[in-house]
Structure formats: C-alpha cells, structure tokens
Amino acid sequence: MRSLLTYSCLLFFCISCNNSDAVQTEQAPESAAPAAEAVSPTRANPKVEAVAAYSEKVDDGVNYANNWKFAVQMYETPKTFNYLIKIDYKELHLTDSLGIPNFGIAPKVELRKGADPRTCIIGFLDRKGEFKEYKKVAVKNEQLKITTINRYSVATYRASGE
Numbered sequence: 001m002r003s004l005l006t007y008s009c010l011l012f013f014c015i016s017c018n019n020s021d022a023v024q025t026e027q028a029p030e031s032a033a034p035a036a037e038a039v040s041p042t043r044a045n046p047k048v049e050a051v052a053a054y055s056e057k058v059d060d061g062v063n064y065a066n067n068w069k070f071a072v073q074m075y076e077t078p079k080t081f082n083y084l085i086k087i088d089y090k091e092l093h094l095t096d097s098l099g100i101p102n103f104g105i106a107p108k109v110e111l112r113k114g115a116d117p118r119t120c121i122i123g124f125l126d127r128k129g130e131f132k133e134y135k136k137v138a139v140k141n142e143q144l145k146i147t148t149i150n151r152y153s154v155a156t157y158r159a160s161g162e
Helices: 002-027
Strands: 052-057 069-076 082-089 092-099 109-113 119-125 131-140 143-148
Touching (some): 069 109, 082 143, 092 143
Antiparallel strands (some): 052 069, 131 143
C-alpha cells in the first residue's frame, strides 16, 4: 500500500511539472495587434498653440462691434491622450477635457463644422485615418451645449488554445 502511495505521489509530481511548462508556453504568444504601449502616455513638450480650431462670427446687432464669436479650440496637455477644449460663445468662456482612446498611434484631433449653424463636431482620426465623431458643441436657444455623440474604447485579446 505504501509503495502504491509513493508511486502515485511521484506520478502526480511528474505530471504537475510537465503541465506548468505547457501553461507557460501557452501564455507566451501575444495577440497580433500592435502594442498600445508604442506611444508614450506623456508628452515631453505639449504645444502652447491650439492643435485644432473652429470659429464663426456671431451677430451682435451692432454690425459685429462686440467681436463675438462661436469658437472651439483644442490644446495638448502633458498626457498624450488627453486634450483641453476651450469654448467661446459671445461673452461666455468655458473649458472641458477630452480623452482619446489609445490605438497605438499618436492621436490626431480634428474639429469640423456641424450641420446646423453654431455647431462644431469634435473628433479624431483612427488607425485608418477615418474621422470618428466624438462630441458635439452647439448653441441652441442661446444656450451652449456639449453632447457626447459616440463612445470609444480599445481592448486587446489573447488568442487561446495555441
């Protein structure tokens, strides 16, 4: 009986050692997608000037004497995937922030004119260079509104069973 128990323990030990090696080799392969860490999460020298801007004049009833405007400007921050948004409408000046998903490439933000007057679409270019709408800044009934149009995220997956 004792030899059977010893033999069973020895067999269990050998099987355990072999399986741990197999598990380590199965975990080693990574997905084929490029690593998101290819772009540094911090910027060494964020630009002081706006990296994207949109502006249109707003009538003040006295031949534009007040120099009012509806304007949206995007600024880099020390964090690579975060931007500062500055919005001006008449005498109102607001700030907001925007986080861009990390696609493994340097982010590129763009501002485009919306379909309605005093509307601006904030977005970014994806890996294929396609414009992705993210937020809309608009003036409706003399009120400034910021609306999230779409939400984006990035996920990485590992292939199993290889």
